Structure formats: C-alpha cells, structure tokens
Amino acid sequence: MNIKLLGSPSTVMHNPEARFGTFGYFAWPTAKRLQDGRIAVAASGFRIVHVCPFGKAVICFSRDEGETYSLPAVVTDTPLDDRDGGLCPFDEKGLIFTSFTNRHIFTDGDEGPIRKYFYAYLDTLTREDEEKYLCANFKISLDGGTTFGEFKKSPITSPHGPIQLKNGKILWVGMRYFDGKSDSHEWRVDSYILDPTSGKMEKIGEIDPIYVDGERKKCCEPYTAELSDGTLICHIRVEPEFSLFQTESHDGGYTWTAPHRILPPHGGAPSHIIEHSSGVMIATYSYRESPYGIKVMLSRDKGQSWSEGEYLYSNTVSYDLGYPTSVELSDGSIATVFYATEDTSVGAKIMQQKWRLDI
Numbered sequence: 001m002n003i004k005l006l007g008s009p010s011t012v013m014h015n016p017e018a019r020f021g022t023f024g025y026f027a028w029p030t031a032k033r034l035q036d037g038r039i040a041v042a043a044s045g046f047r048i049v050h051v052c053p054f055g056k057a058v059i060c061f062s063r064d065e066g067e068t069y070s071l072p073a074v075v076t077d078t079p080l081d082d083r084d085g086g087l088c089p090f091d092e093k094g095l096i097f098t099s100f101t102n103r104h105i106f107t108d109g110d111e112g113p114i115r116k117y118f119y120a121y122l123d124t125l126t127r128e129d130e131e132k133y134l135c136a137n138f139k140i141s142l143d144g145g146t147t148f149g150e151f152k153k154s155p156i157t158s159p160h161g162p163i164q165l166k167n168g169k170i171l172w173v174g175m176r177y178f179d180g181k182s183d184s185h186e187w188r189v190d191s192y193i194l195d196p197t198s199g200k201m202e203k204i205g206e207i208d209p210i211y212v213d214g215e216r217k218k219c220c221e222p223y224t225a226e227l228s229d230g231t232l233i234c235h236i237r238v239e240p241e242f243s244l245f246q247t248e249s250h251d252g253g254y255t256w257t258a259p260h261r262i263l264p265p266h267g268g269a270p271s272h273i274i275e276h277s278s279g280v281m282i283a284t285y286s287y288r289e290s291p292y293g294i295k296v297m298l299s300r301d302k303g304q305s306w307s308e309g310e311y312l313y314s315n316t317v318s319y320d321l322g323y324p325t326s327v328e329l330s331d332g333s334i335a336t337v338f339y340a341t342e343d344t345s346v347g348a349k350i351m352q353q354k355w356r357l358d359i
Contacts, residue, residue, distance in 0.1 A: 004356045025047040026044065026046075026348060027323070029043040029339055031336075041069065043059075043084075044056065050348075057075050057084070059075050078151075089164065094141065097141065100135065138154055154172070156177060160223050160272055174222060190203055191207070191256075204254050208259060217241070220270075221270035222234050225275060231303075237271075238269070244268065269285055271283045271284065278332070280359070281303055282296060284325065284326050312353050318342075333356045335353075
C-alpha cells in the first residue's frame with residue numbers, strides 16, 4: 001500500500017432538507033488552497049438530477065484544514081444548467097471561478113412529475129437566453145472569493161479550471177466548448193493564456209488528436225499541473241473508453257508531446273494532479289466499474305511512470321461519482337474532495353476523504 005486513509009469520508013456539500021432529494025444533488029467539485037490558507041470548494045449544486053435545468057455554480061470555504069465547511073453560496077446562476085465548478089487562485093487575492101452550461105433541451109428524469117416540472121420551467125426559456133448564456137464561462141474575484149465580477153465567456157472548458165504558472169501567467173488547458181448544435185465538433189484540447197485584468201484569452205497551443213487503432217477518440221476534461229522544474233503535465237479524458245492519456249509541455253503550454261496512454265480502457269477518468277511537498281506526484285480520478293470509486297495513482301519520477309491505482313473511496317450504489325481534486329494539508333496529509341451517490345433517492349453530494357502518503 002502506498003496510502004493510509006485517515007478516518008471516514010465526510011460530507012462537504014449537500015441539502016438534507018430537500019424534499020425527496022429535490023434540489024439536493026451536488027456534483028463536479030474542485031478544491032483549492034487559497035492564498036490566505038483557506039480551502040475553497042466549487043461545485044454545481046441545488047440540482048435535481050445529473051442533467052437538469054436548475055444547476056447552480058456554488059462555492060464554500062474551510063478555515064480549519066477541511067474539518068468543517070461553510071454553507072454553499074451561489075456564484076453563477078444563469079437560466080440554463082450551470083455545470084462544474086473550477087477554481088484558480090492567482091496573485092495575492094485573486095480567484096477565478098469557471099463553469100459551463102448545457103442547451104436547454106438536455107435533461108434527465110422519468111416521465112413522472114419531475115420531468116413535467118423540468119419542462120414547465122424550460123418552456124419559460126427564450127432563444128435569447130440560450131444565445132446569451134450557452135457557453136463555457138468564468139468570473140473573477142479580487143477579494144479571495146467574497147465577491148465576483150461579471151460573467152465572461154471562454155472558448156474552452158475544463159472541470160477544474162486554469163492554473164497560475166510560476167511566471168505569473170494564467171494557463172488554461174481545455175476542450176473546445178461544444179454547444180451541442182453541430183455534428184462536426186472537433187473534440188480537441190487547446191491551451192490559452194488568460195489575462196485576469198481584461199478577461200481576454202489568447203490561444204497559444206493545441207494538443208494533437210488521439211487515435212486508438214486508427215480511430216480518432218473524443219478528448220475532453222483535461223487538467224494540467226506545473227511541476228517544480230517547470231514541466232507541465234496534462235491528463236486528458238478519452239471517450240468512449242473512459243480512460244486517461246498524458247501529454248507534457250516544456251515551454252509553458254505552447255507545444256505538447258504526443259499524448260500517450262496511462263490507463264487502460266475503462267480504467268478511469270477524469271484526473272486531477274498535484275505535486276506533493278515530498279516530490280511525489282498525486283493523480284486522483286474516478287473508477288466506474290464495480291466496485292465504483294475514487295482512485296489515486298502516484299508518480300515518483302515526475303510523471304514518467306505511475307503506480308497502480310488504489311481506492312480512496314468505494315461504493316456499490318452508483319457509478320455516478322467522481323471528479324476528485326486534492327489539497328495538501330499543513331501536516332503533509334491530503335484532503336481529496338469528490339462527488340458520490342450513496343443513496344439514489346437523495347442524489348449525489350460533495351464528499352471528502354483525508355489520507356496520507358506511505359513514504
């Protein structure tokens with residue numbers, strides 16, 4: 001074993017008072033350490049199901065190393081379904097919050113009252129609503145997440161958002177946003193520099209398409225980490241096989257190596273990467289074969305090779321779980337935040353497992 005679990009999983013965000021689970025579904029979180037030491041967690045919450053028109057992008061905070069969290073506060077609530085919550089702390093007090101929206105025609109639910117409820121709301125949406133809000137998007141805070149600026153659009157999307165490089169630039173590696181209106185969408189991953197002062201984004205590079213046995217695969221939900229030596233490592237979710245490929249950049253995201261496989265088909269995705277203070281790289285991801293769960297793999301050679309995945313969390317209730325991100329705590333242990341469904345009648349919630357490397 002390379003890891004030691006510390007206690008049991010805890011709940012970060014949920015809505016236990018929700019009637020029959022209505023507006024109690026939370027998913028797709030991101031956890032980041034802020035400049036003042038707090039841990040921030042972003043997610044999509046107050047939903048009914050996995051795909052519904054009521055999702056809101058929310059944030060909460062911990063001041064005690066993840067022992068307790070504040071109640072979730074809404075950051076973005078467009079008329080459409082606001083999905084995912086990404087975070088990027090920058091400079092002294094800056095914080096970028098990312099999300100994206102779905103077309104109003106996308107929805108889950110059975111043929112009963114919930115679906116009728118969905119469509120009663122969807123009937124209120126206009127073409128102008130979709131033209132204005134159908135996009136990947138972000139908001140910027142200059143006071144550590146207390147207040148956020150105006151809604152801005154992005155040409156790319158990724159679950160956990162951009163990162164600030166050691167040179168101060170903000171790099172965002174993401175999939176070209178797909179609005180669901182065309183059959184000719186290119187499932188490509190591009191890299192951009194985001195200017196937090198103006199909100200403008202400049203494309204600086206793109207990652208080669210991924211082929212398996214001559215068939216081009218869908219590339220989505222990337223995350224990039226900068227190592228202590230300046231190397232960038234990007235993990236990319238590949239579909240329909242639900243696995244991970246890796247690519248590297250040695251020039252700040254302008255050029256990338258050819259992506260190579262690091263997990264077998266159905267091995268799990270998407271990934272989040274941090275470099276621990278010990279120098280060990282930590283990548284967490286979801287595994288949706290029974291038993292379903294959250295796994296972690298480690299690299300002790302700067303990403304050249306990865307250990308076999310180990311469970312941080314598992315259940316046999318639902319494969320509707322994942323999107324883990326990790327934060328190193330002050331004592332060197334790790335808090336991994338993810339979403340999971342432990343009771344299908346209530347819906348998913350944001351959870352946390354603390355653990356330690358067995359070095």
